[in-house]
Amino acid sequence: MKMKLYASVAAVALGTVAQADGHLAGQQITVAGPWLSPEAEIVAEIFSIFEEQTGASVSYVGSDSFEQQIMIDAESGSAPNVAVFPQPGLAADMARRGFLTPLADDTADWIRENYAAGQSWVDLGTYADENGEDQLFGMFFRVDLKSLVWYSPENFEDAGYEIPETMEELIALSDQIVADGDTPWCIGLGSGAATGWPATDWVEDMMLRTQPPEVYDAWVSNELAFDSEEVVGAIEQFGLFARNDDYVAGGAGAVATTDFRDSPRGLFDSPPQCYMHRQASFIPAFFPEGTEIGEDVDFFYFPAYAEQDLGAPVLGAGTLFAITNPTEGAQELIEFLRSPGAHEVWMSKGGFLTPHTGVDPEAFIDDTSRRLNDVLLNATTFRFDASDLMPGAVGAGSFWTGMVDYVGGADAAEVAARIQASWQAIR
Amino acid sequence: MDNIAGRTSALNWIVQISVVALVALWLFPTVGLLVSSFRTADQISGSGWWQSLTASEQNLTLRSGSAAEQELRDGVYIVEGNLFGTVSDADISVWGVTSRAIDSYLPGDTADLGNGETITVQADGTYVWSGTEELSGRGQRVFATATTPPEFTLENYETVLVSGNRTDSMTRAFFNTLTVTIPATIIPIVIAAFAAYALAWMDFPGRALLIAAVVGLLVVPLQLALIPLLRLHLEIGIGKGYLGTWLAHTGFGLPLAIYLLRNYMVGLPRDIIENARVDGATDFQIFTKIILPLSFPALASFAIFQFLWTWNDLLVAKVFLIDATGQTTVMTAQIVELLGTRGGNWEILATAAFVSIAVPLLVFFAMQRYLVRGLLAGSVK
Numbered sequence: 001m002k003m004k005l006y007a008s009v010a011a012v013a014l015g016t017v018a019q020a021d022g023h024l025a026g027q028q029i030t031v032a033g034p035w036l037s038p039e040a041e042i043v044a045e046i047f048s049i050f051e052e053q054t055g056a057s058v059s060y061v062g063s064d065s066f067e068q069q070i071m072i073d074a075e076s077g078s079a080p081n082v083a084v085f086p087q088p089g090l091a092a093d094m095a096r097r098g099f100l101t102p103l104a105d106d107t108a109d110w111i112r113e114n115y116a117a118g119q120s121w122v123d124l125g126t127y128a129d130e131n132g133e134d135q136l137f138g139m140f141f142r143v144d145l146k147s148l149v150w151y152s153p154e155n156f157e158d159a160g161y162e163i164p165e166t167m168e169e170l171i172a173l174s175d176q177i178v179a180d181g182d183t184p185w186c187i188g189l190g191s192g193a194a195t196g197w198p199a200t201d202w203v204e205d206m207m208l209r210t211q212p213p214e215v216y217d218a219w220v221s222n223e224l225a226f227d228s229e230e231v232v233g234a235i236e237q238f239g240l241f242a243r244n245d246d247y248v249a250g251g252a253g254a255v256a257t258t259d260f261r262d263s264p265r266g267l268f269d270s271p272p273q274c275y276m277h278r279q280a281s282f283i284p285a286f287f288p289e290g291t292e293i294g295e296d297v298d299f300f301y302f303p304a305y306a307e308q309d310l311g312a313p314v315l316g317a318g319t320l321f322a323i324t325n326p327t328e329g330a331q332e333l334i335e336f337l338r339s340p341g342a343h344e345v346w347m348s349k350g351g352f353l354t355p356h357t358g359v360d361p362e363a364f365i366d367d368t369s370r371r372l373n374d375v376l377l378n379a380t381t382f383r384f385d386a387s388d389l390m391p392g393a394v395g396a397g398s399f400w401t402g403m404v405d406y407v408g409g410a411d412a413a414e415v416a417a418r419i420q421a422s423w424q425a426i427r
Numbered sequence: 428m429d430n431i432a433g434r435t436s437a438l439n440w441i442v443q444i445s446v447v448a449l450v451a452l453w454l455f456p457t458v459g460l461l462v463s464s465f466r467t468a469d470q471i472s473g474s475g476w477w478q479s480l481t482a483s484e485q486n487l488t489l490r491s492g493s494a495a496e497q498e499l500r501d502g503v504y505i506v507e508g509n510l511f512g513t514v515s516d517a518d519i520s521v522w523g524v525t526s527r528a529i530d531s532y533l534p535g536d537t538a539d540l541g542n543g544e545t546i547t548v549q550a551d552g553t554y555v556w557s558g559t560e561e562l563s564g565r566g567q568r569v570f571a572t573a574t575t576p577p578e579f580t581l582e583n584y585e586t587v588l589v590s591g592n593r594t595d596s597m598t599r600a601f602f603n604t605l606t607v608t609i610p611a612t613i614i615p616i617v618i619a620a621f622a623a624y625a626l627a628w629m630d631f632p633g634r635a636l637l638i639a640a641v642v643g644l645l646v647v648p649l650q651l652a653l654i655p656l657l658r659l660h661l662e663i664g665i666g667k668g669y670l671g672t673w674l675a676h677t678g679f680g681l682p683l684a685i686y687l688l689r690n691y692m693v694g695l696p697r698d699i700i701e702n703a704r705v706d707g708a709t710d711f712q713i714f715t716k717i718i719l720p721l722s723f724p725a726l727a728s729f730a731i732f733q734f735l736w737t738w739n740d741l742l743v744a745k746v747f748l749i750d751a752t753g754q755t756t757v758m759t760a761q762i763v764e765l766l767g768t769r770g771g772n773w774e775i776l777a778t779a780a781f782v783s784i785a786v787p788l789l790v791f792f793a794m795q796r797y798l799v800r801g802l803l804a805g806s807v808k
Contacts (some may be wrong), residue, residue, distance in 0.1 A: 030750070036763075036766065037764060037765065061749070061756075063745075064763060065745075065764075069745060072657070075658075076654055076661055077658070078657070078661055078666070154526070155526045158526045159527060161552070233754070245672060261472075262472050265473075269488075269528055271486070271529050288469045289467070
């Protein structure tokens, strides 16, 4: 490591991009992942630093059907060296079938020391291998924050609204907006074949705001049945917003049919169709062209109930790197992701949050990203997107469709019972 | 006496009207896609493509120049300019200064912003923002209801075809697709033509069974064979690459090709072939000198099919060709990639679709007169 740093300093001093060390010269490392443009170009830029340091050549290929593609490749024995998983569930599945290689021994210790809430990231990347032994397979890189509400500060100013600090205030503000003759929320669940997923985020957020984190964990592992009182309660909390014709732009009927990519545009309409939009940290990519984050639009933390005393729970998701075809270069590439530089390249492009505590916050593209990352670092409870952790047939199947049924008017308990039945069916 | 020359029967009219209706039905989405490919992402999500063809009234959120541009004139701080940036054909009918009241003022009115600040907006978008004290902050928001003329852009085509590092990948993808498509069209035709001749005109035991087997293979879905076939390729050392893709396309295309060509060849006049035999021609001579030239329409029609199918193919390419080096991406995969990580770039998709349609259209129009003839002669006797 020291050698490499020394050499890269020398290379910078010489002003060249030639091999800094070159001990991997001639090695080809292939990486597959779910990122397409524009993320794919940023990833390529990050890898180019690694290429300069080691002389290896790294090629990244993104696919919109990554989940299927990686399975086909692994099954047929033509897997890339490194795979970027958007969901831990899929990685766990592949680890169990023996398609993943454990990461270097010291990785777990490093993550514990250098990531905020390190142990939870180690746990999320640890799966049973084909012999049933738990090993660390995945290293998280890039995190999305979900518990956010986006709003237009100027519209708030025009109407004289204050940013709510608690869930009670948020509901009071929503009622206030309705009383003023406007619509508080834009909610869209449409996402092609994945229609319904934005609702799962709502329910998960509500779960964290009505139940302690242990109950959430039990729900994820199905120790707590999906049709239990606690979960149905969280679904109904979501219904409080999404099934209220006065609360949602276009009425509750429009929720399931509005595309999640189009739905935030209501914030920017004239007159505004809605005042608030709950969505993850990646959503600015879908704001109209020329929107200035922090000026035209800003976010506040989706607050928790003051009376529940559950602290400040944060829901997130993230992508993890795992080795699907081991080579010396693949292990070194994962090791390279520990360097703050790898994180800072993407931080400077926006749309990137990291639990890495060693990075320079100055590298963030704007104040908003810095504040977003603070939400992540200051969370009293961090929980990973439950639907990403559940088995695919539930988390990317019946949970999605069930939520569409629910906003369409179906009974919460009935929907939850159906999702629980689908979970039992795959056991 | 309805159908005498010079008059058209009622039935005929119905047929023609339905044809026109069907053609319109088919073309409608395509026209929409074409129009969309000339619009920006915000326009696409803002209004339907049919509205973009005529001048339309829209509610716009505009912003004046920022306070940094102010000048001091006779003791008044002033920012001047046009809300539309440059001079435009837009026509403002009403406007307002808060999101709560977007139609409070008529063009030429002056709005009081408080603190001694005012703003005046004219119908063409020119404004004067003035204040007795020094102005501060960002530009003043103006909500205008304006009639704007249709607006189209070539930007999307520029993005897809010539801009940035996409150019390389799009060009490369184009040639990769050609590399897949041309051999994957020619190889099955050559093999199928030989096989079809044998099945149609050479007597050997089990011929009927063989034909039945080929017809039976038509119903086998190719998805069934994807992973086993890829494993086989990896085991025998072909791996992922062009050769494997050609073989896969050949295999998947052969049943239809043999069936189509054999049916066509069976329909050729027996006399010609028997005469040639009597004159001492070998089977190979009969095939090359008589059968092949006569079967040209059937060959051409199958070539079109196979070409279009391999050109538009994503599944086979993804499984057998595209590996993690990224050097063998085909057009279809590239277009999907242009959609972006979360599939939001519709304007790029529409544009890329038209770019990728170009070659198949060319092939189709060059060979379409054979298509119908070949199909009819092959199937209907």
